[in-house]
Amino acid sequence: MRSSNGRTEYPRRVGVVEDHAVTIAGLRQILADEPDVEIVATAASVTELLAVTRELHLVVLDLRLPDGSSPIANVEQLRAAGVETLVLTSGDEPFLVRAAARAGVLGVVRKSERDDVIAAAVCAAAVGELVPSMDWAAAIDSDDSFAEVDLSPRQRDVLSLYASGEPAARVAKLTGLTADTVNAYLGRIRQKYAEAGRPARNKTELFKRALEDGWLPIPRRRR
Incomplete structure (x- = not known):
């Protein structure tokens, strides 16, 4: 973002997407003596922040948000608005860090x-x-061995419903498929993950794979 005379604007406008007021207050205090940056807006979700302003140079993003949004979706939404992202995280959930990287x-x-x-x-x-x-580098390095699984839109629907807790019969009803077709889809999904070296032998593992690949919303943080 540049001014009319072509010079880079200072201070740089920073947004914060974080649902904990204590963290936001701490970040404001940390940056209080930094003349080159200014926190101009905060929100609990990317959508809420961009509704306030899109005139931002950077967004500081927490990875686990109350709306259940995925890091990939949030970063893509910000990039579409022309804004880069820095992740500020507790770092206790590697799959979220990897997704952001x-x-x-x-x-x-x-x-x-x-x-x-x-x-x-x-x-x-x-x-x-x-x-x-170290966290960012480790996430990028591990991504080389993190094989993506190519699922069709229908397979994603079946996986999302089944992994979120629905029984196969209910998945069939919700998708308009037969129970046999749902079970065939689940068998193919498991096979694809197995071939990628990411086992999905039971419902718990399918749930983890669906989270890792962004087919399910991130579980809400317990208060």
Whole structure:
């Protein structure tokens, strides 16, 4: 984002997507003495934030949000609005970090990092610089062995319903398929995951695979 004279605008406008007021207040305090960045908007979801403003250079994004949205969907939504993303996370759920890394964020920073590390990361990302970290690098490295599974739209529907807890008979009713066809789909889905080296032998494992690939919303955080 540049001014009419072609110079880069400062301070850089930062949005925060986070549902914990304490975290937002802490981030404001960390950045209070940074003249090159300014938090101009906060919200509990990407959709809510973009409804407030799209005039942003960077969004600091938590990975687990109350609307159940996936990191991939959130980063894609921000990129469509022309905004880059820096992830600020507790880091205790590697599959969410991996999903964010796959979506193309500028970096991943733990909330437990020192204040100066977090401040430096936000300032760097606000001008479009990559922010290397062990979590981000590990997520990218592990992605090489994280084989994607190509499911058809119908297979995704069946997986989403079944993995979320619906019995096969109910999935058949909701999708307009026969019970035999649903079971055949589930068998093919399991086979595809097995061939990718990502076992899905039971409903629990199917649930995990559906979460990893974004076919199910992220479970809401317990209060």
